[in-house]
Amino acid sequence: MSTIALDRGMRHGFSLAWRGILKIRKNPEQLMDVTLAPIIFLVMFTYLFGGALAGNTDAYLQMLVPGIMVMNILQASMTAGVQMNTDVSKGVFDRFRSMPIARSAPLVGAVLADIVRYVVCIVVLLVVATIMGFRVQTGPAELLIAAALTILFGLCFCWASVFVGMLLKTPQAVQGMMFVLIMPLTFGSNVFVGTSTMPGWLKAWADISPVSLLSDALRGLLNGGAIAGPLTGSLIWMAGAVAVFFPLAMWAYRKRV
C-alpha cells in the first residue's frame, strides 16, 4: 500500500471515529457501563471484602484498583462488537461499503472512537478511587504509562468482541455472549484475590491469564514493585490477541456484509 493510500485510509478511519465520538456525545448513557459499573465494583468489593481479604480496606484498595482498571477496560472493549453488530443490521455499513474507501475503515474508525470510552473509564475510576483513599505510590510518568497500557490492552482485545459481533445475528446475542466470556476471564484472575488459595487448575490459569499479568504490571507501575515480568507477559498476550482476532474479525466482517 502506498503512503498516499495509507494516509487516506487513516483519514477515513478518523472521520469514522469522529462519528463514533459524536454518537457518544449524543447518547451519554452509552458511557454508563464504563462509569457506573466500575464505581459499583470498586465500592462493593473494597468495603464488602477488603477487610476480610487484606486486613483493612485501604490495603485492599491499593491492590484492587489496578485490577479493576483491567477488568473494566476489558468490559468497555467488549461493547465494540455490540455496536458494530447494530450498525451492520441497520444498513449503515452498506452505505460506507458502497463508497470508495478502505474496507477496514469502518472497523478501524469504530475502534478508534472506543479510545474515548477507555479514557473516560480510566479517569472516572481513578478519581473515585482517589476519593476512596487510593494513592499512586510512584509518579505521574508511571501513571500515564499505566493508563496507556490499559488502553492498549482494550484496543487489542476489542477485536475478539468485533469477531463475535460479526458472527452472531443480534446485538443482544452479542451482549450475552460477551458477558459469558468476560465473567470467567476477569474473575478467574488475581484481580480480586491472590491466586495462592485457588485449586491447582484454576491457579495455573489465573497465574498466566492476560488479566492477571496486566494487573500485576499495573500494580508494579502504580504501587511500586516488579514490572518487567508481568509487563512482558501481558504484551505477548496483547500481540497474540491482535494476531488472532484482527484477521478473524476482518474475515467475519467480510463474510457478514
Next chain:
Amino acid sequence: MALAIRAEGLVKHYGETKALDGVDLEVPEGKVVGVLGPNGAGKTTAVRVLATLLRPDAGHATVHGHDVLKDPRAVRSLIGLTGQYASVDEDLSGTENLVLLARLLDFSRAGARAKAAELLEQFELTDAAGRAAKTYSGGMRRRLDLAASLVGNPSVLYLDEPTTGLDPHARNEVWAVVRKLVANGVTVLLTTQYLEEADQLADSITVFDHGRVVAEGRPDELKRRVGGQTLQVRPTSLRDLDVVYRILGDLTGSGRPATTTRAC
C-alpha cells in the same frame, strides 16, 4: 446508446434459495430502468451485486465498463446507493450525516460543510439540518438518504425500493426528486414492488420473479401485456359470431379479437 450498467448471467444462491438465477440487465446511460417484482424476487440481491456489496456465484457485471468484481473501487466512485431501509445514522443530525460522507469522499472540511448545506437545501431539509435523523418523518428520512447517496455526485444511482412504507405525499416528494436527478443526466436503477411507481419513473421495466427476468419492455407495452383488461364474450348462437367480432373490433379499436371455437 452507451450502457451505464450491463449485467450478464448473474447467479446468487443462498443454500436452496436461488436469489438470482441467471439475470441479464442493461441500463442505458441517462435512463431510468425499473426492476419490478414481489418480495423475494431478487431485486435487492441484484442491486447489492451491482453496488459491489455482494459477490455473485456466477456471471459478471460492469458499471461504465468497470467490472464490479475486478475493479470495485472504480465502480464505487461512480455509484450512489439508497438502500431499502434508510441507511443514515439515526443518532447524527442531517448535517453531520452528510458531512461525514463528504469527508469520506475526500472533501475538505469546509468543502464538506458546503456540500452538506447545498444538499440539505436542495432536499428542503435545511430547517431540520441540526436535528438527529431519528426525529425525522419517514419522508424526510428518505430524502436525507437520497441526499446522502448524492454527496459524491454519482453518475449511476441505485434506488432500492425508495418509497416502500411512505405515505402518498412523501412518495410524491421522492418521485419529484428522482425526476429532477434524471433531468440532470443521472442514470437510475430503481427497484420497486409497485407497477405505478415503475410506470411513473422508468423508461423501461424489467420484471423479476424467483430470481429470473420474466418480462421486459416499455411501461406501456408491459401494461398492455400484463395488466391489460380482458373481455370475454360468448354469443348464444354461433351465427352471430361475425357480428360480435365487428362490434368488439370497433369498440376496442384493436382489430380482430382472439377466438377460441368450441362446440357447444
